[in-house]
Amino acid sequence: MQTHYDRNHERSMREFWERLKERADEAVDKRLSEITTGKPGEQPLASWRSHGVECVNLPDDEQGILRISIGGGHPHVELNYCNFRGDVGKCIDLLERAITALRACPE
Numbered sequence: 001m002q003t004h005y006d007r008n009h010e011r012s013m014r015e016f017w018e019r020l021k022e023r024a025d026e027a028v029d030k031r032l033s034e035i036t037t038g039k040p041g042e043q044p045l046a047s048w049r050s051h052g053v054e055c056v057n058l059p060d061d062e063q064g065i066l067r068i069s070i071g072g073g074h075p076h077v078e079l080n081y082c083n084f085r086g087d088v089g090k091c092i093d094l095l096e097r098a099i100t101a102l103r104a105c106p107e
Contacts, residue, residue, distance in 0.1 A: 013076065037069070037083060053080045061085045066094050 038044065038058050046057040053072070061067050068091055072080030084091045 052078060053082050056081070056083045057088065058083060058085045066091055068095060 038056075042059065044056045044058055046055075048055050058067075064086070066084070066086035068082065068084045070082045072078070
């Protein structure tokens with residue numbers, strides 16, 4: 001017995017992408033994500049793909065603050081990313097501490 005039809009999945013994925021594009025366009029228009037995605041014309045120091053994650057190393061934050069933006073995890077679409085500013089070793093240390101803190105979540 002079939003529990004769903006492929007066209008239902010296609011429609012929901014199309015709606016997913018349309019909504020994601022709307023949200024991205026709104027963020028660009030309002031300049032909400034320049035710290036983590038870069039300012040217009042700002043060039044990444046490096047970019048690569050590894051372990052299913054798109055990584056972008058952006059120039060340092062003007063105040064020397066480590067900035068890390070991670071997203072993705074959608075079950076049907078691979079759009080995992082990690083954008084960061086600052087020394088990669090210091091960012092890794094901060095992420096490891098964040099992972100330890102997340103593991104202590106009281107849920």
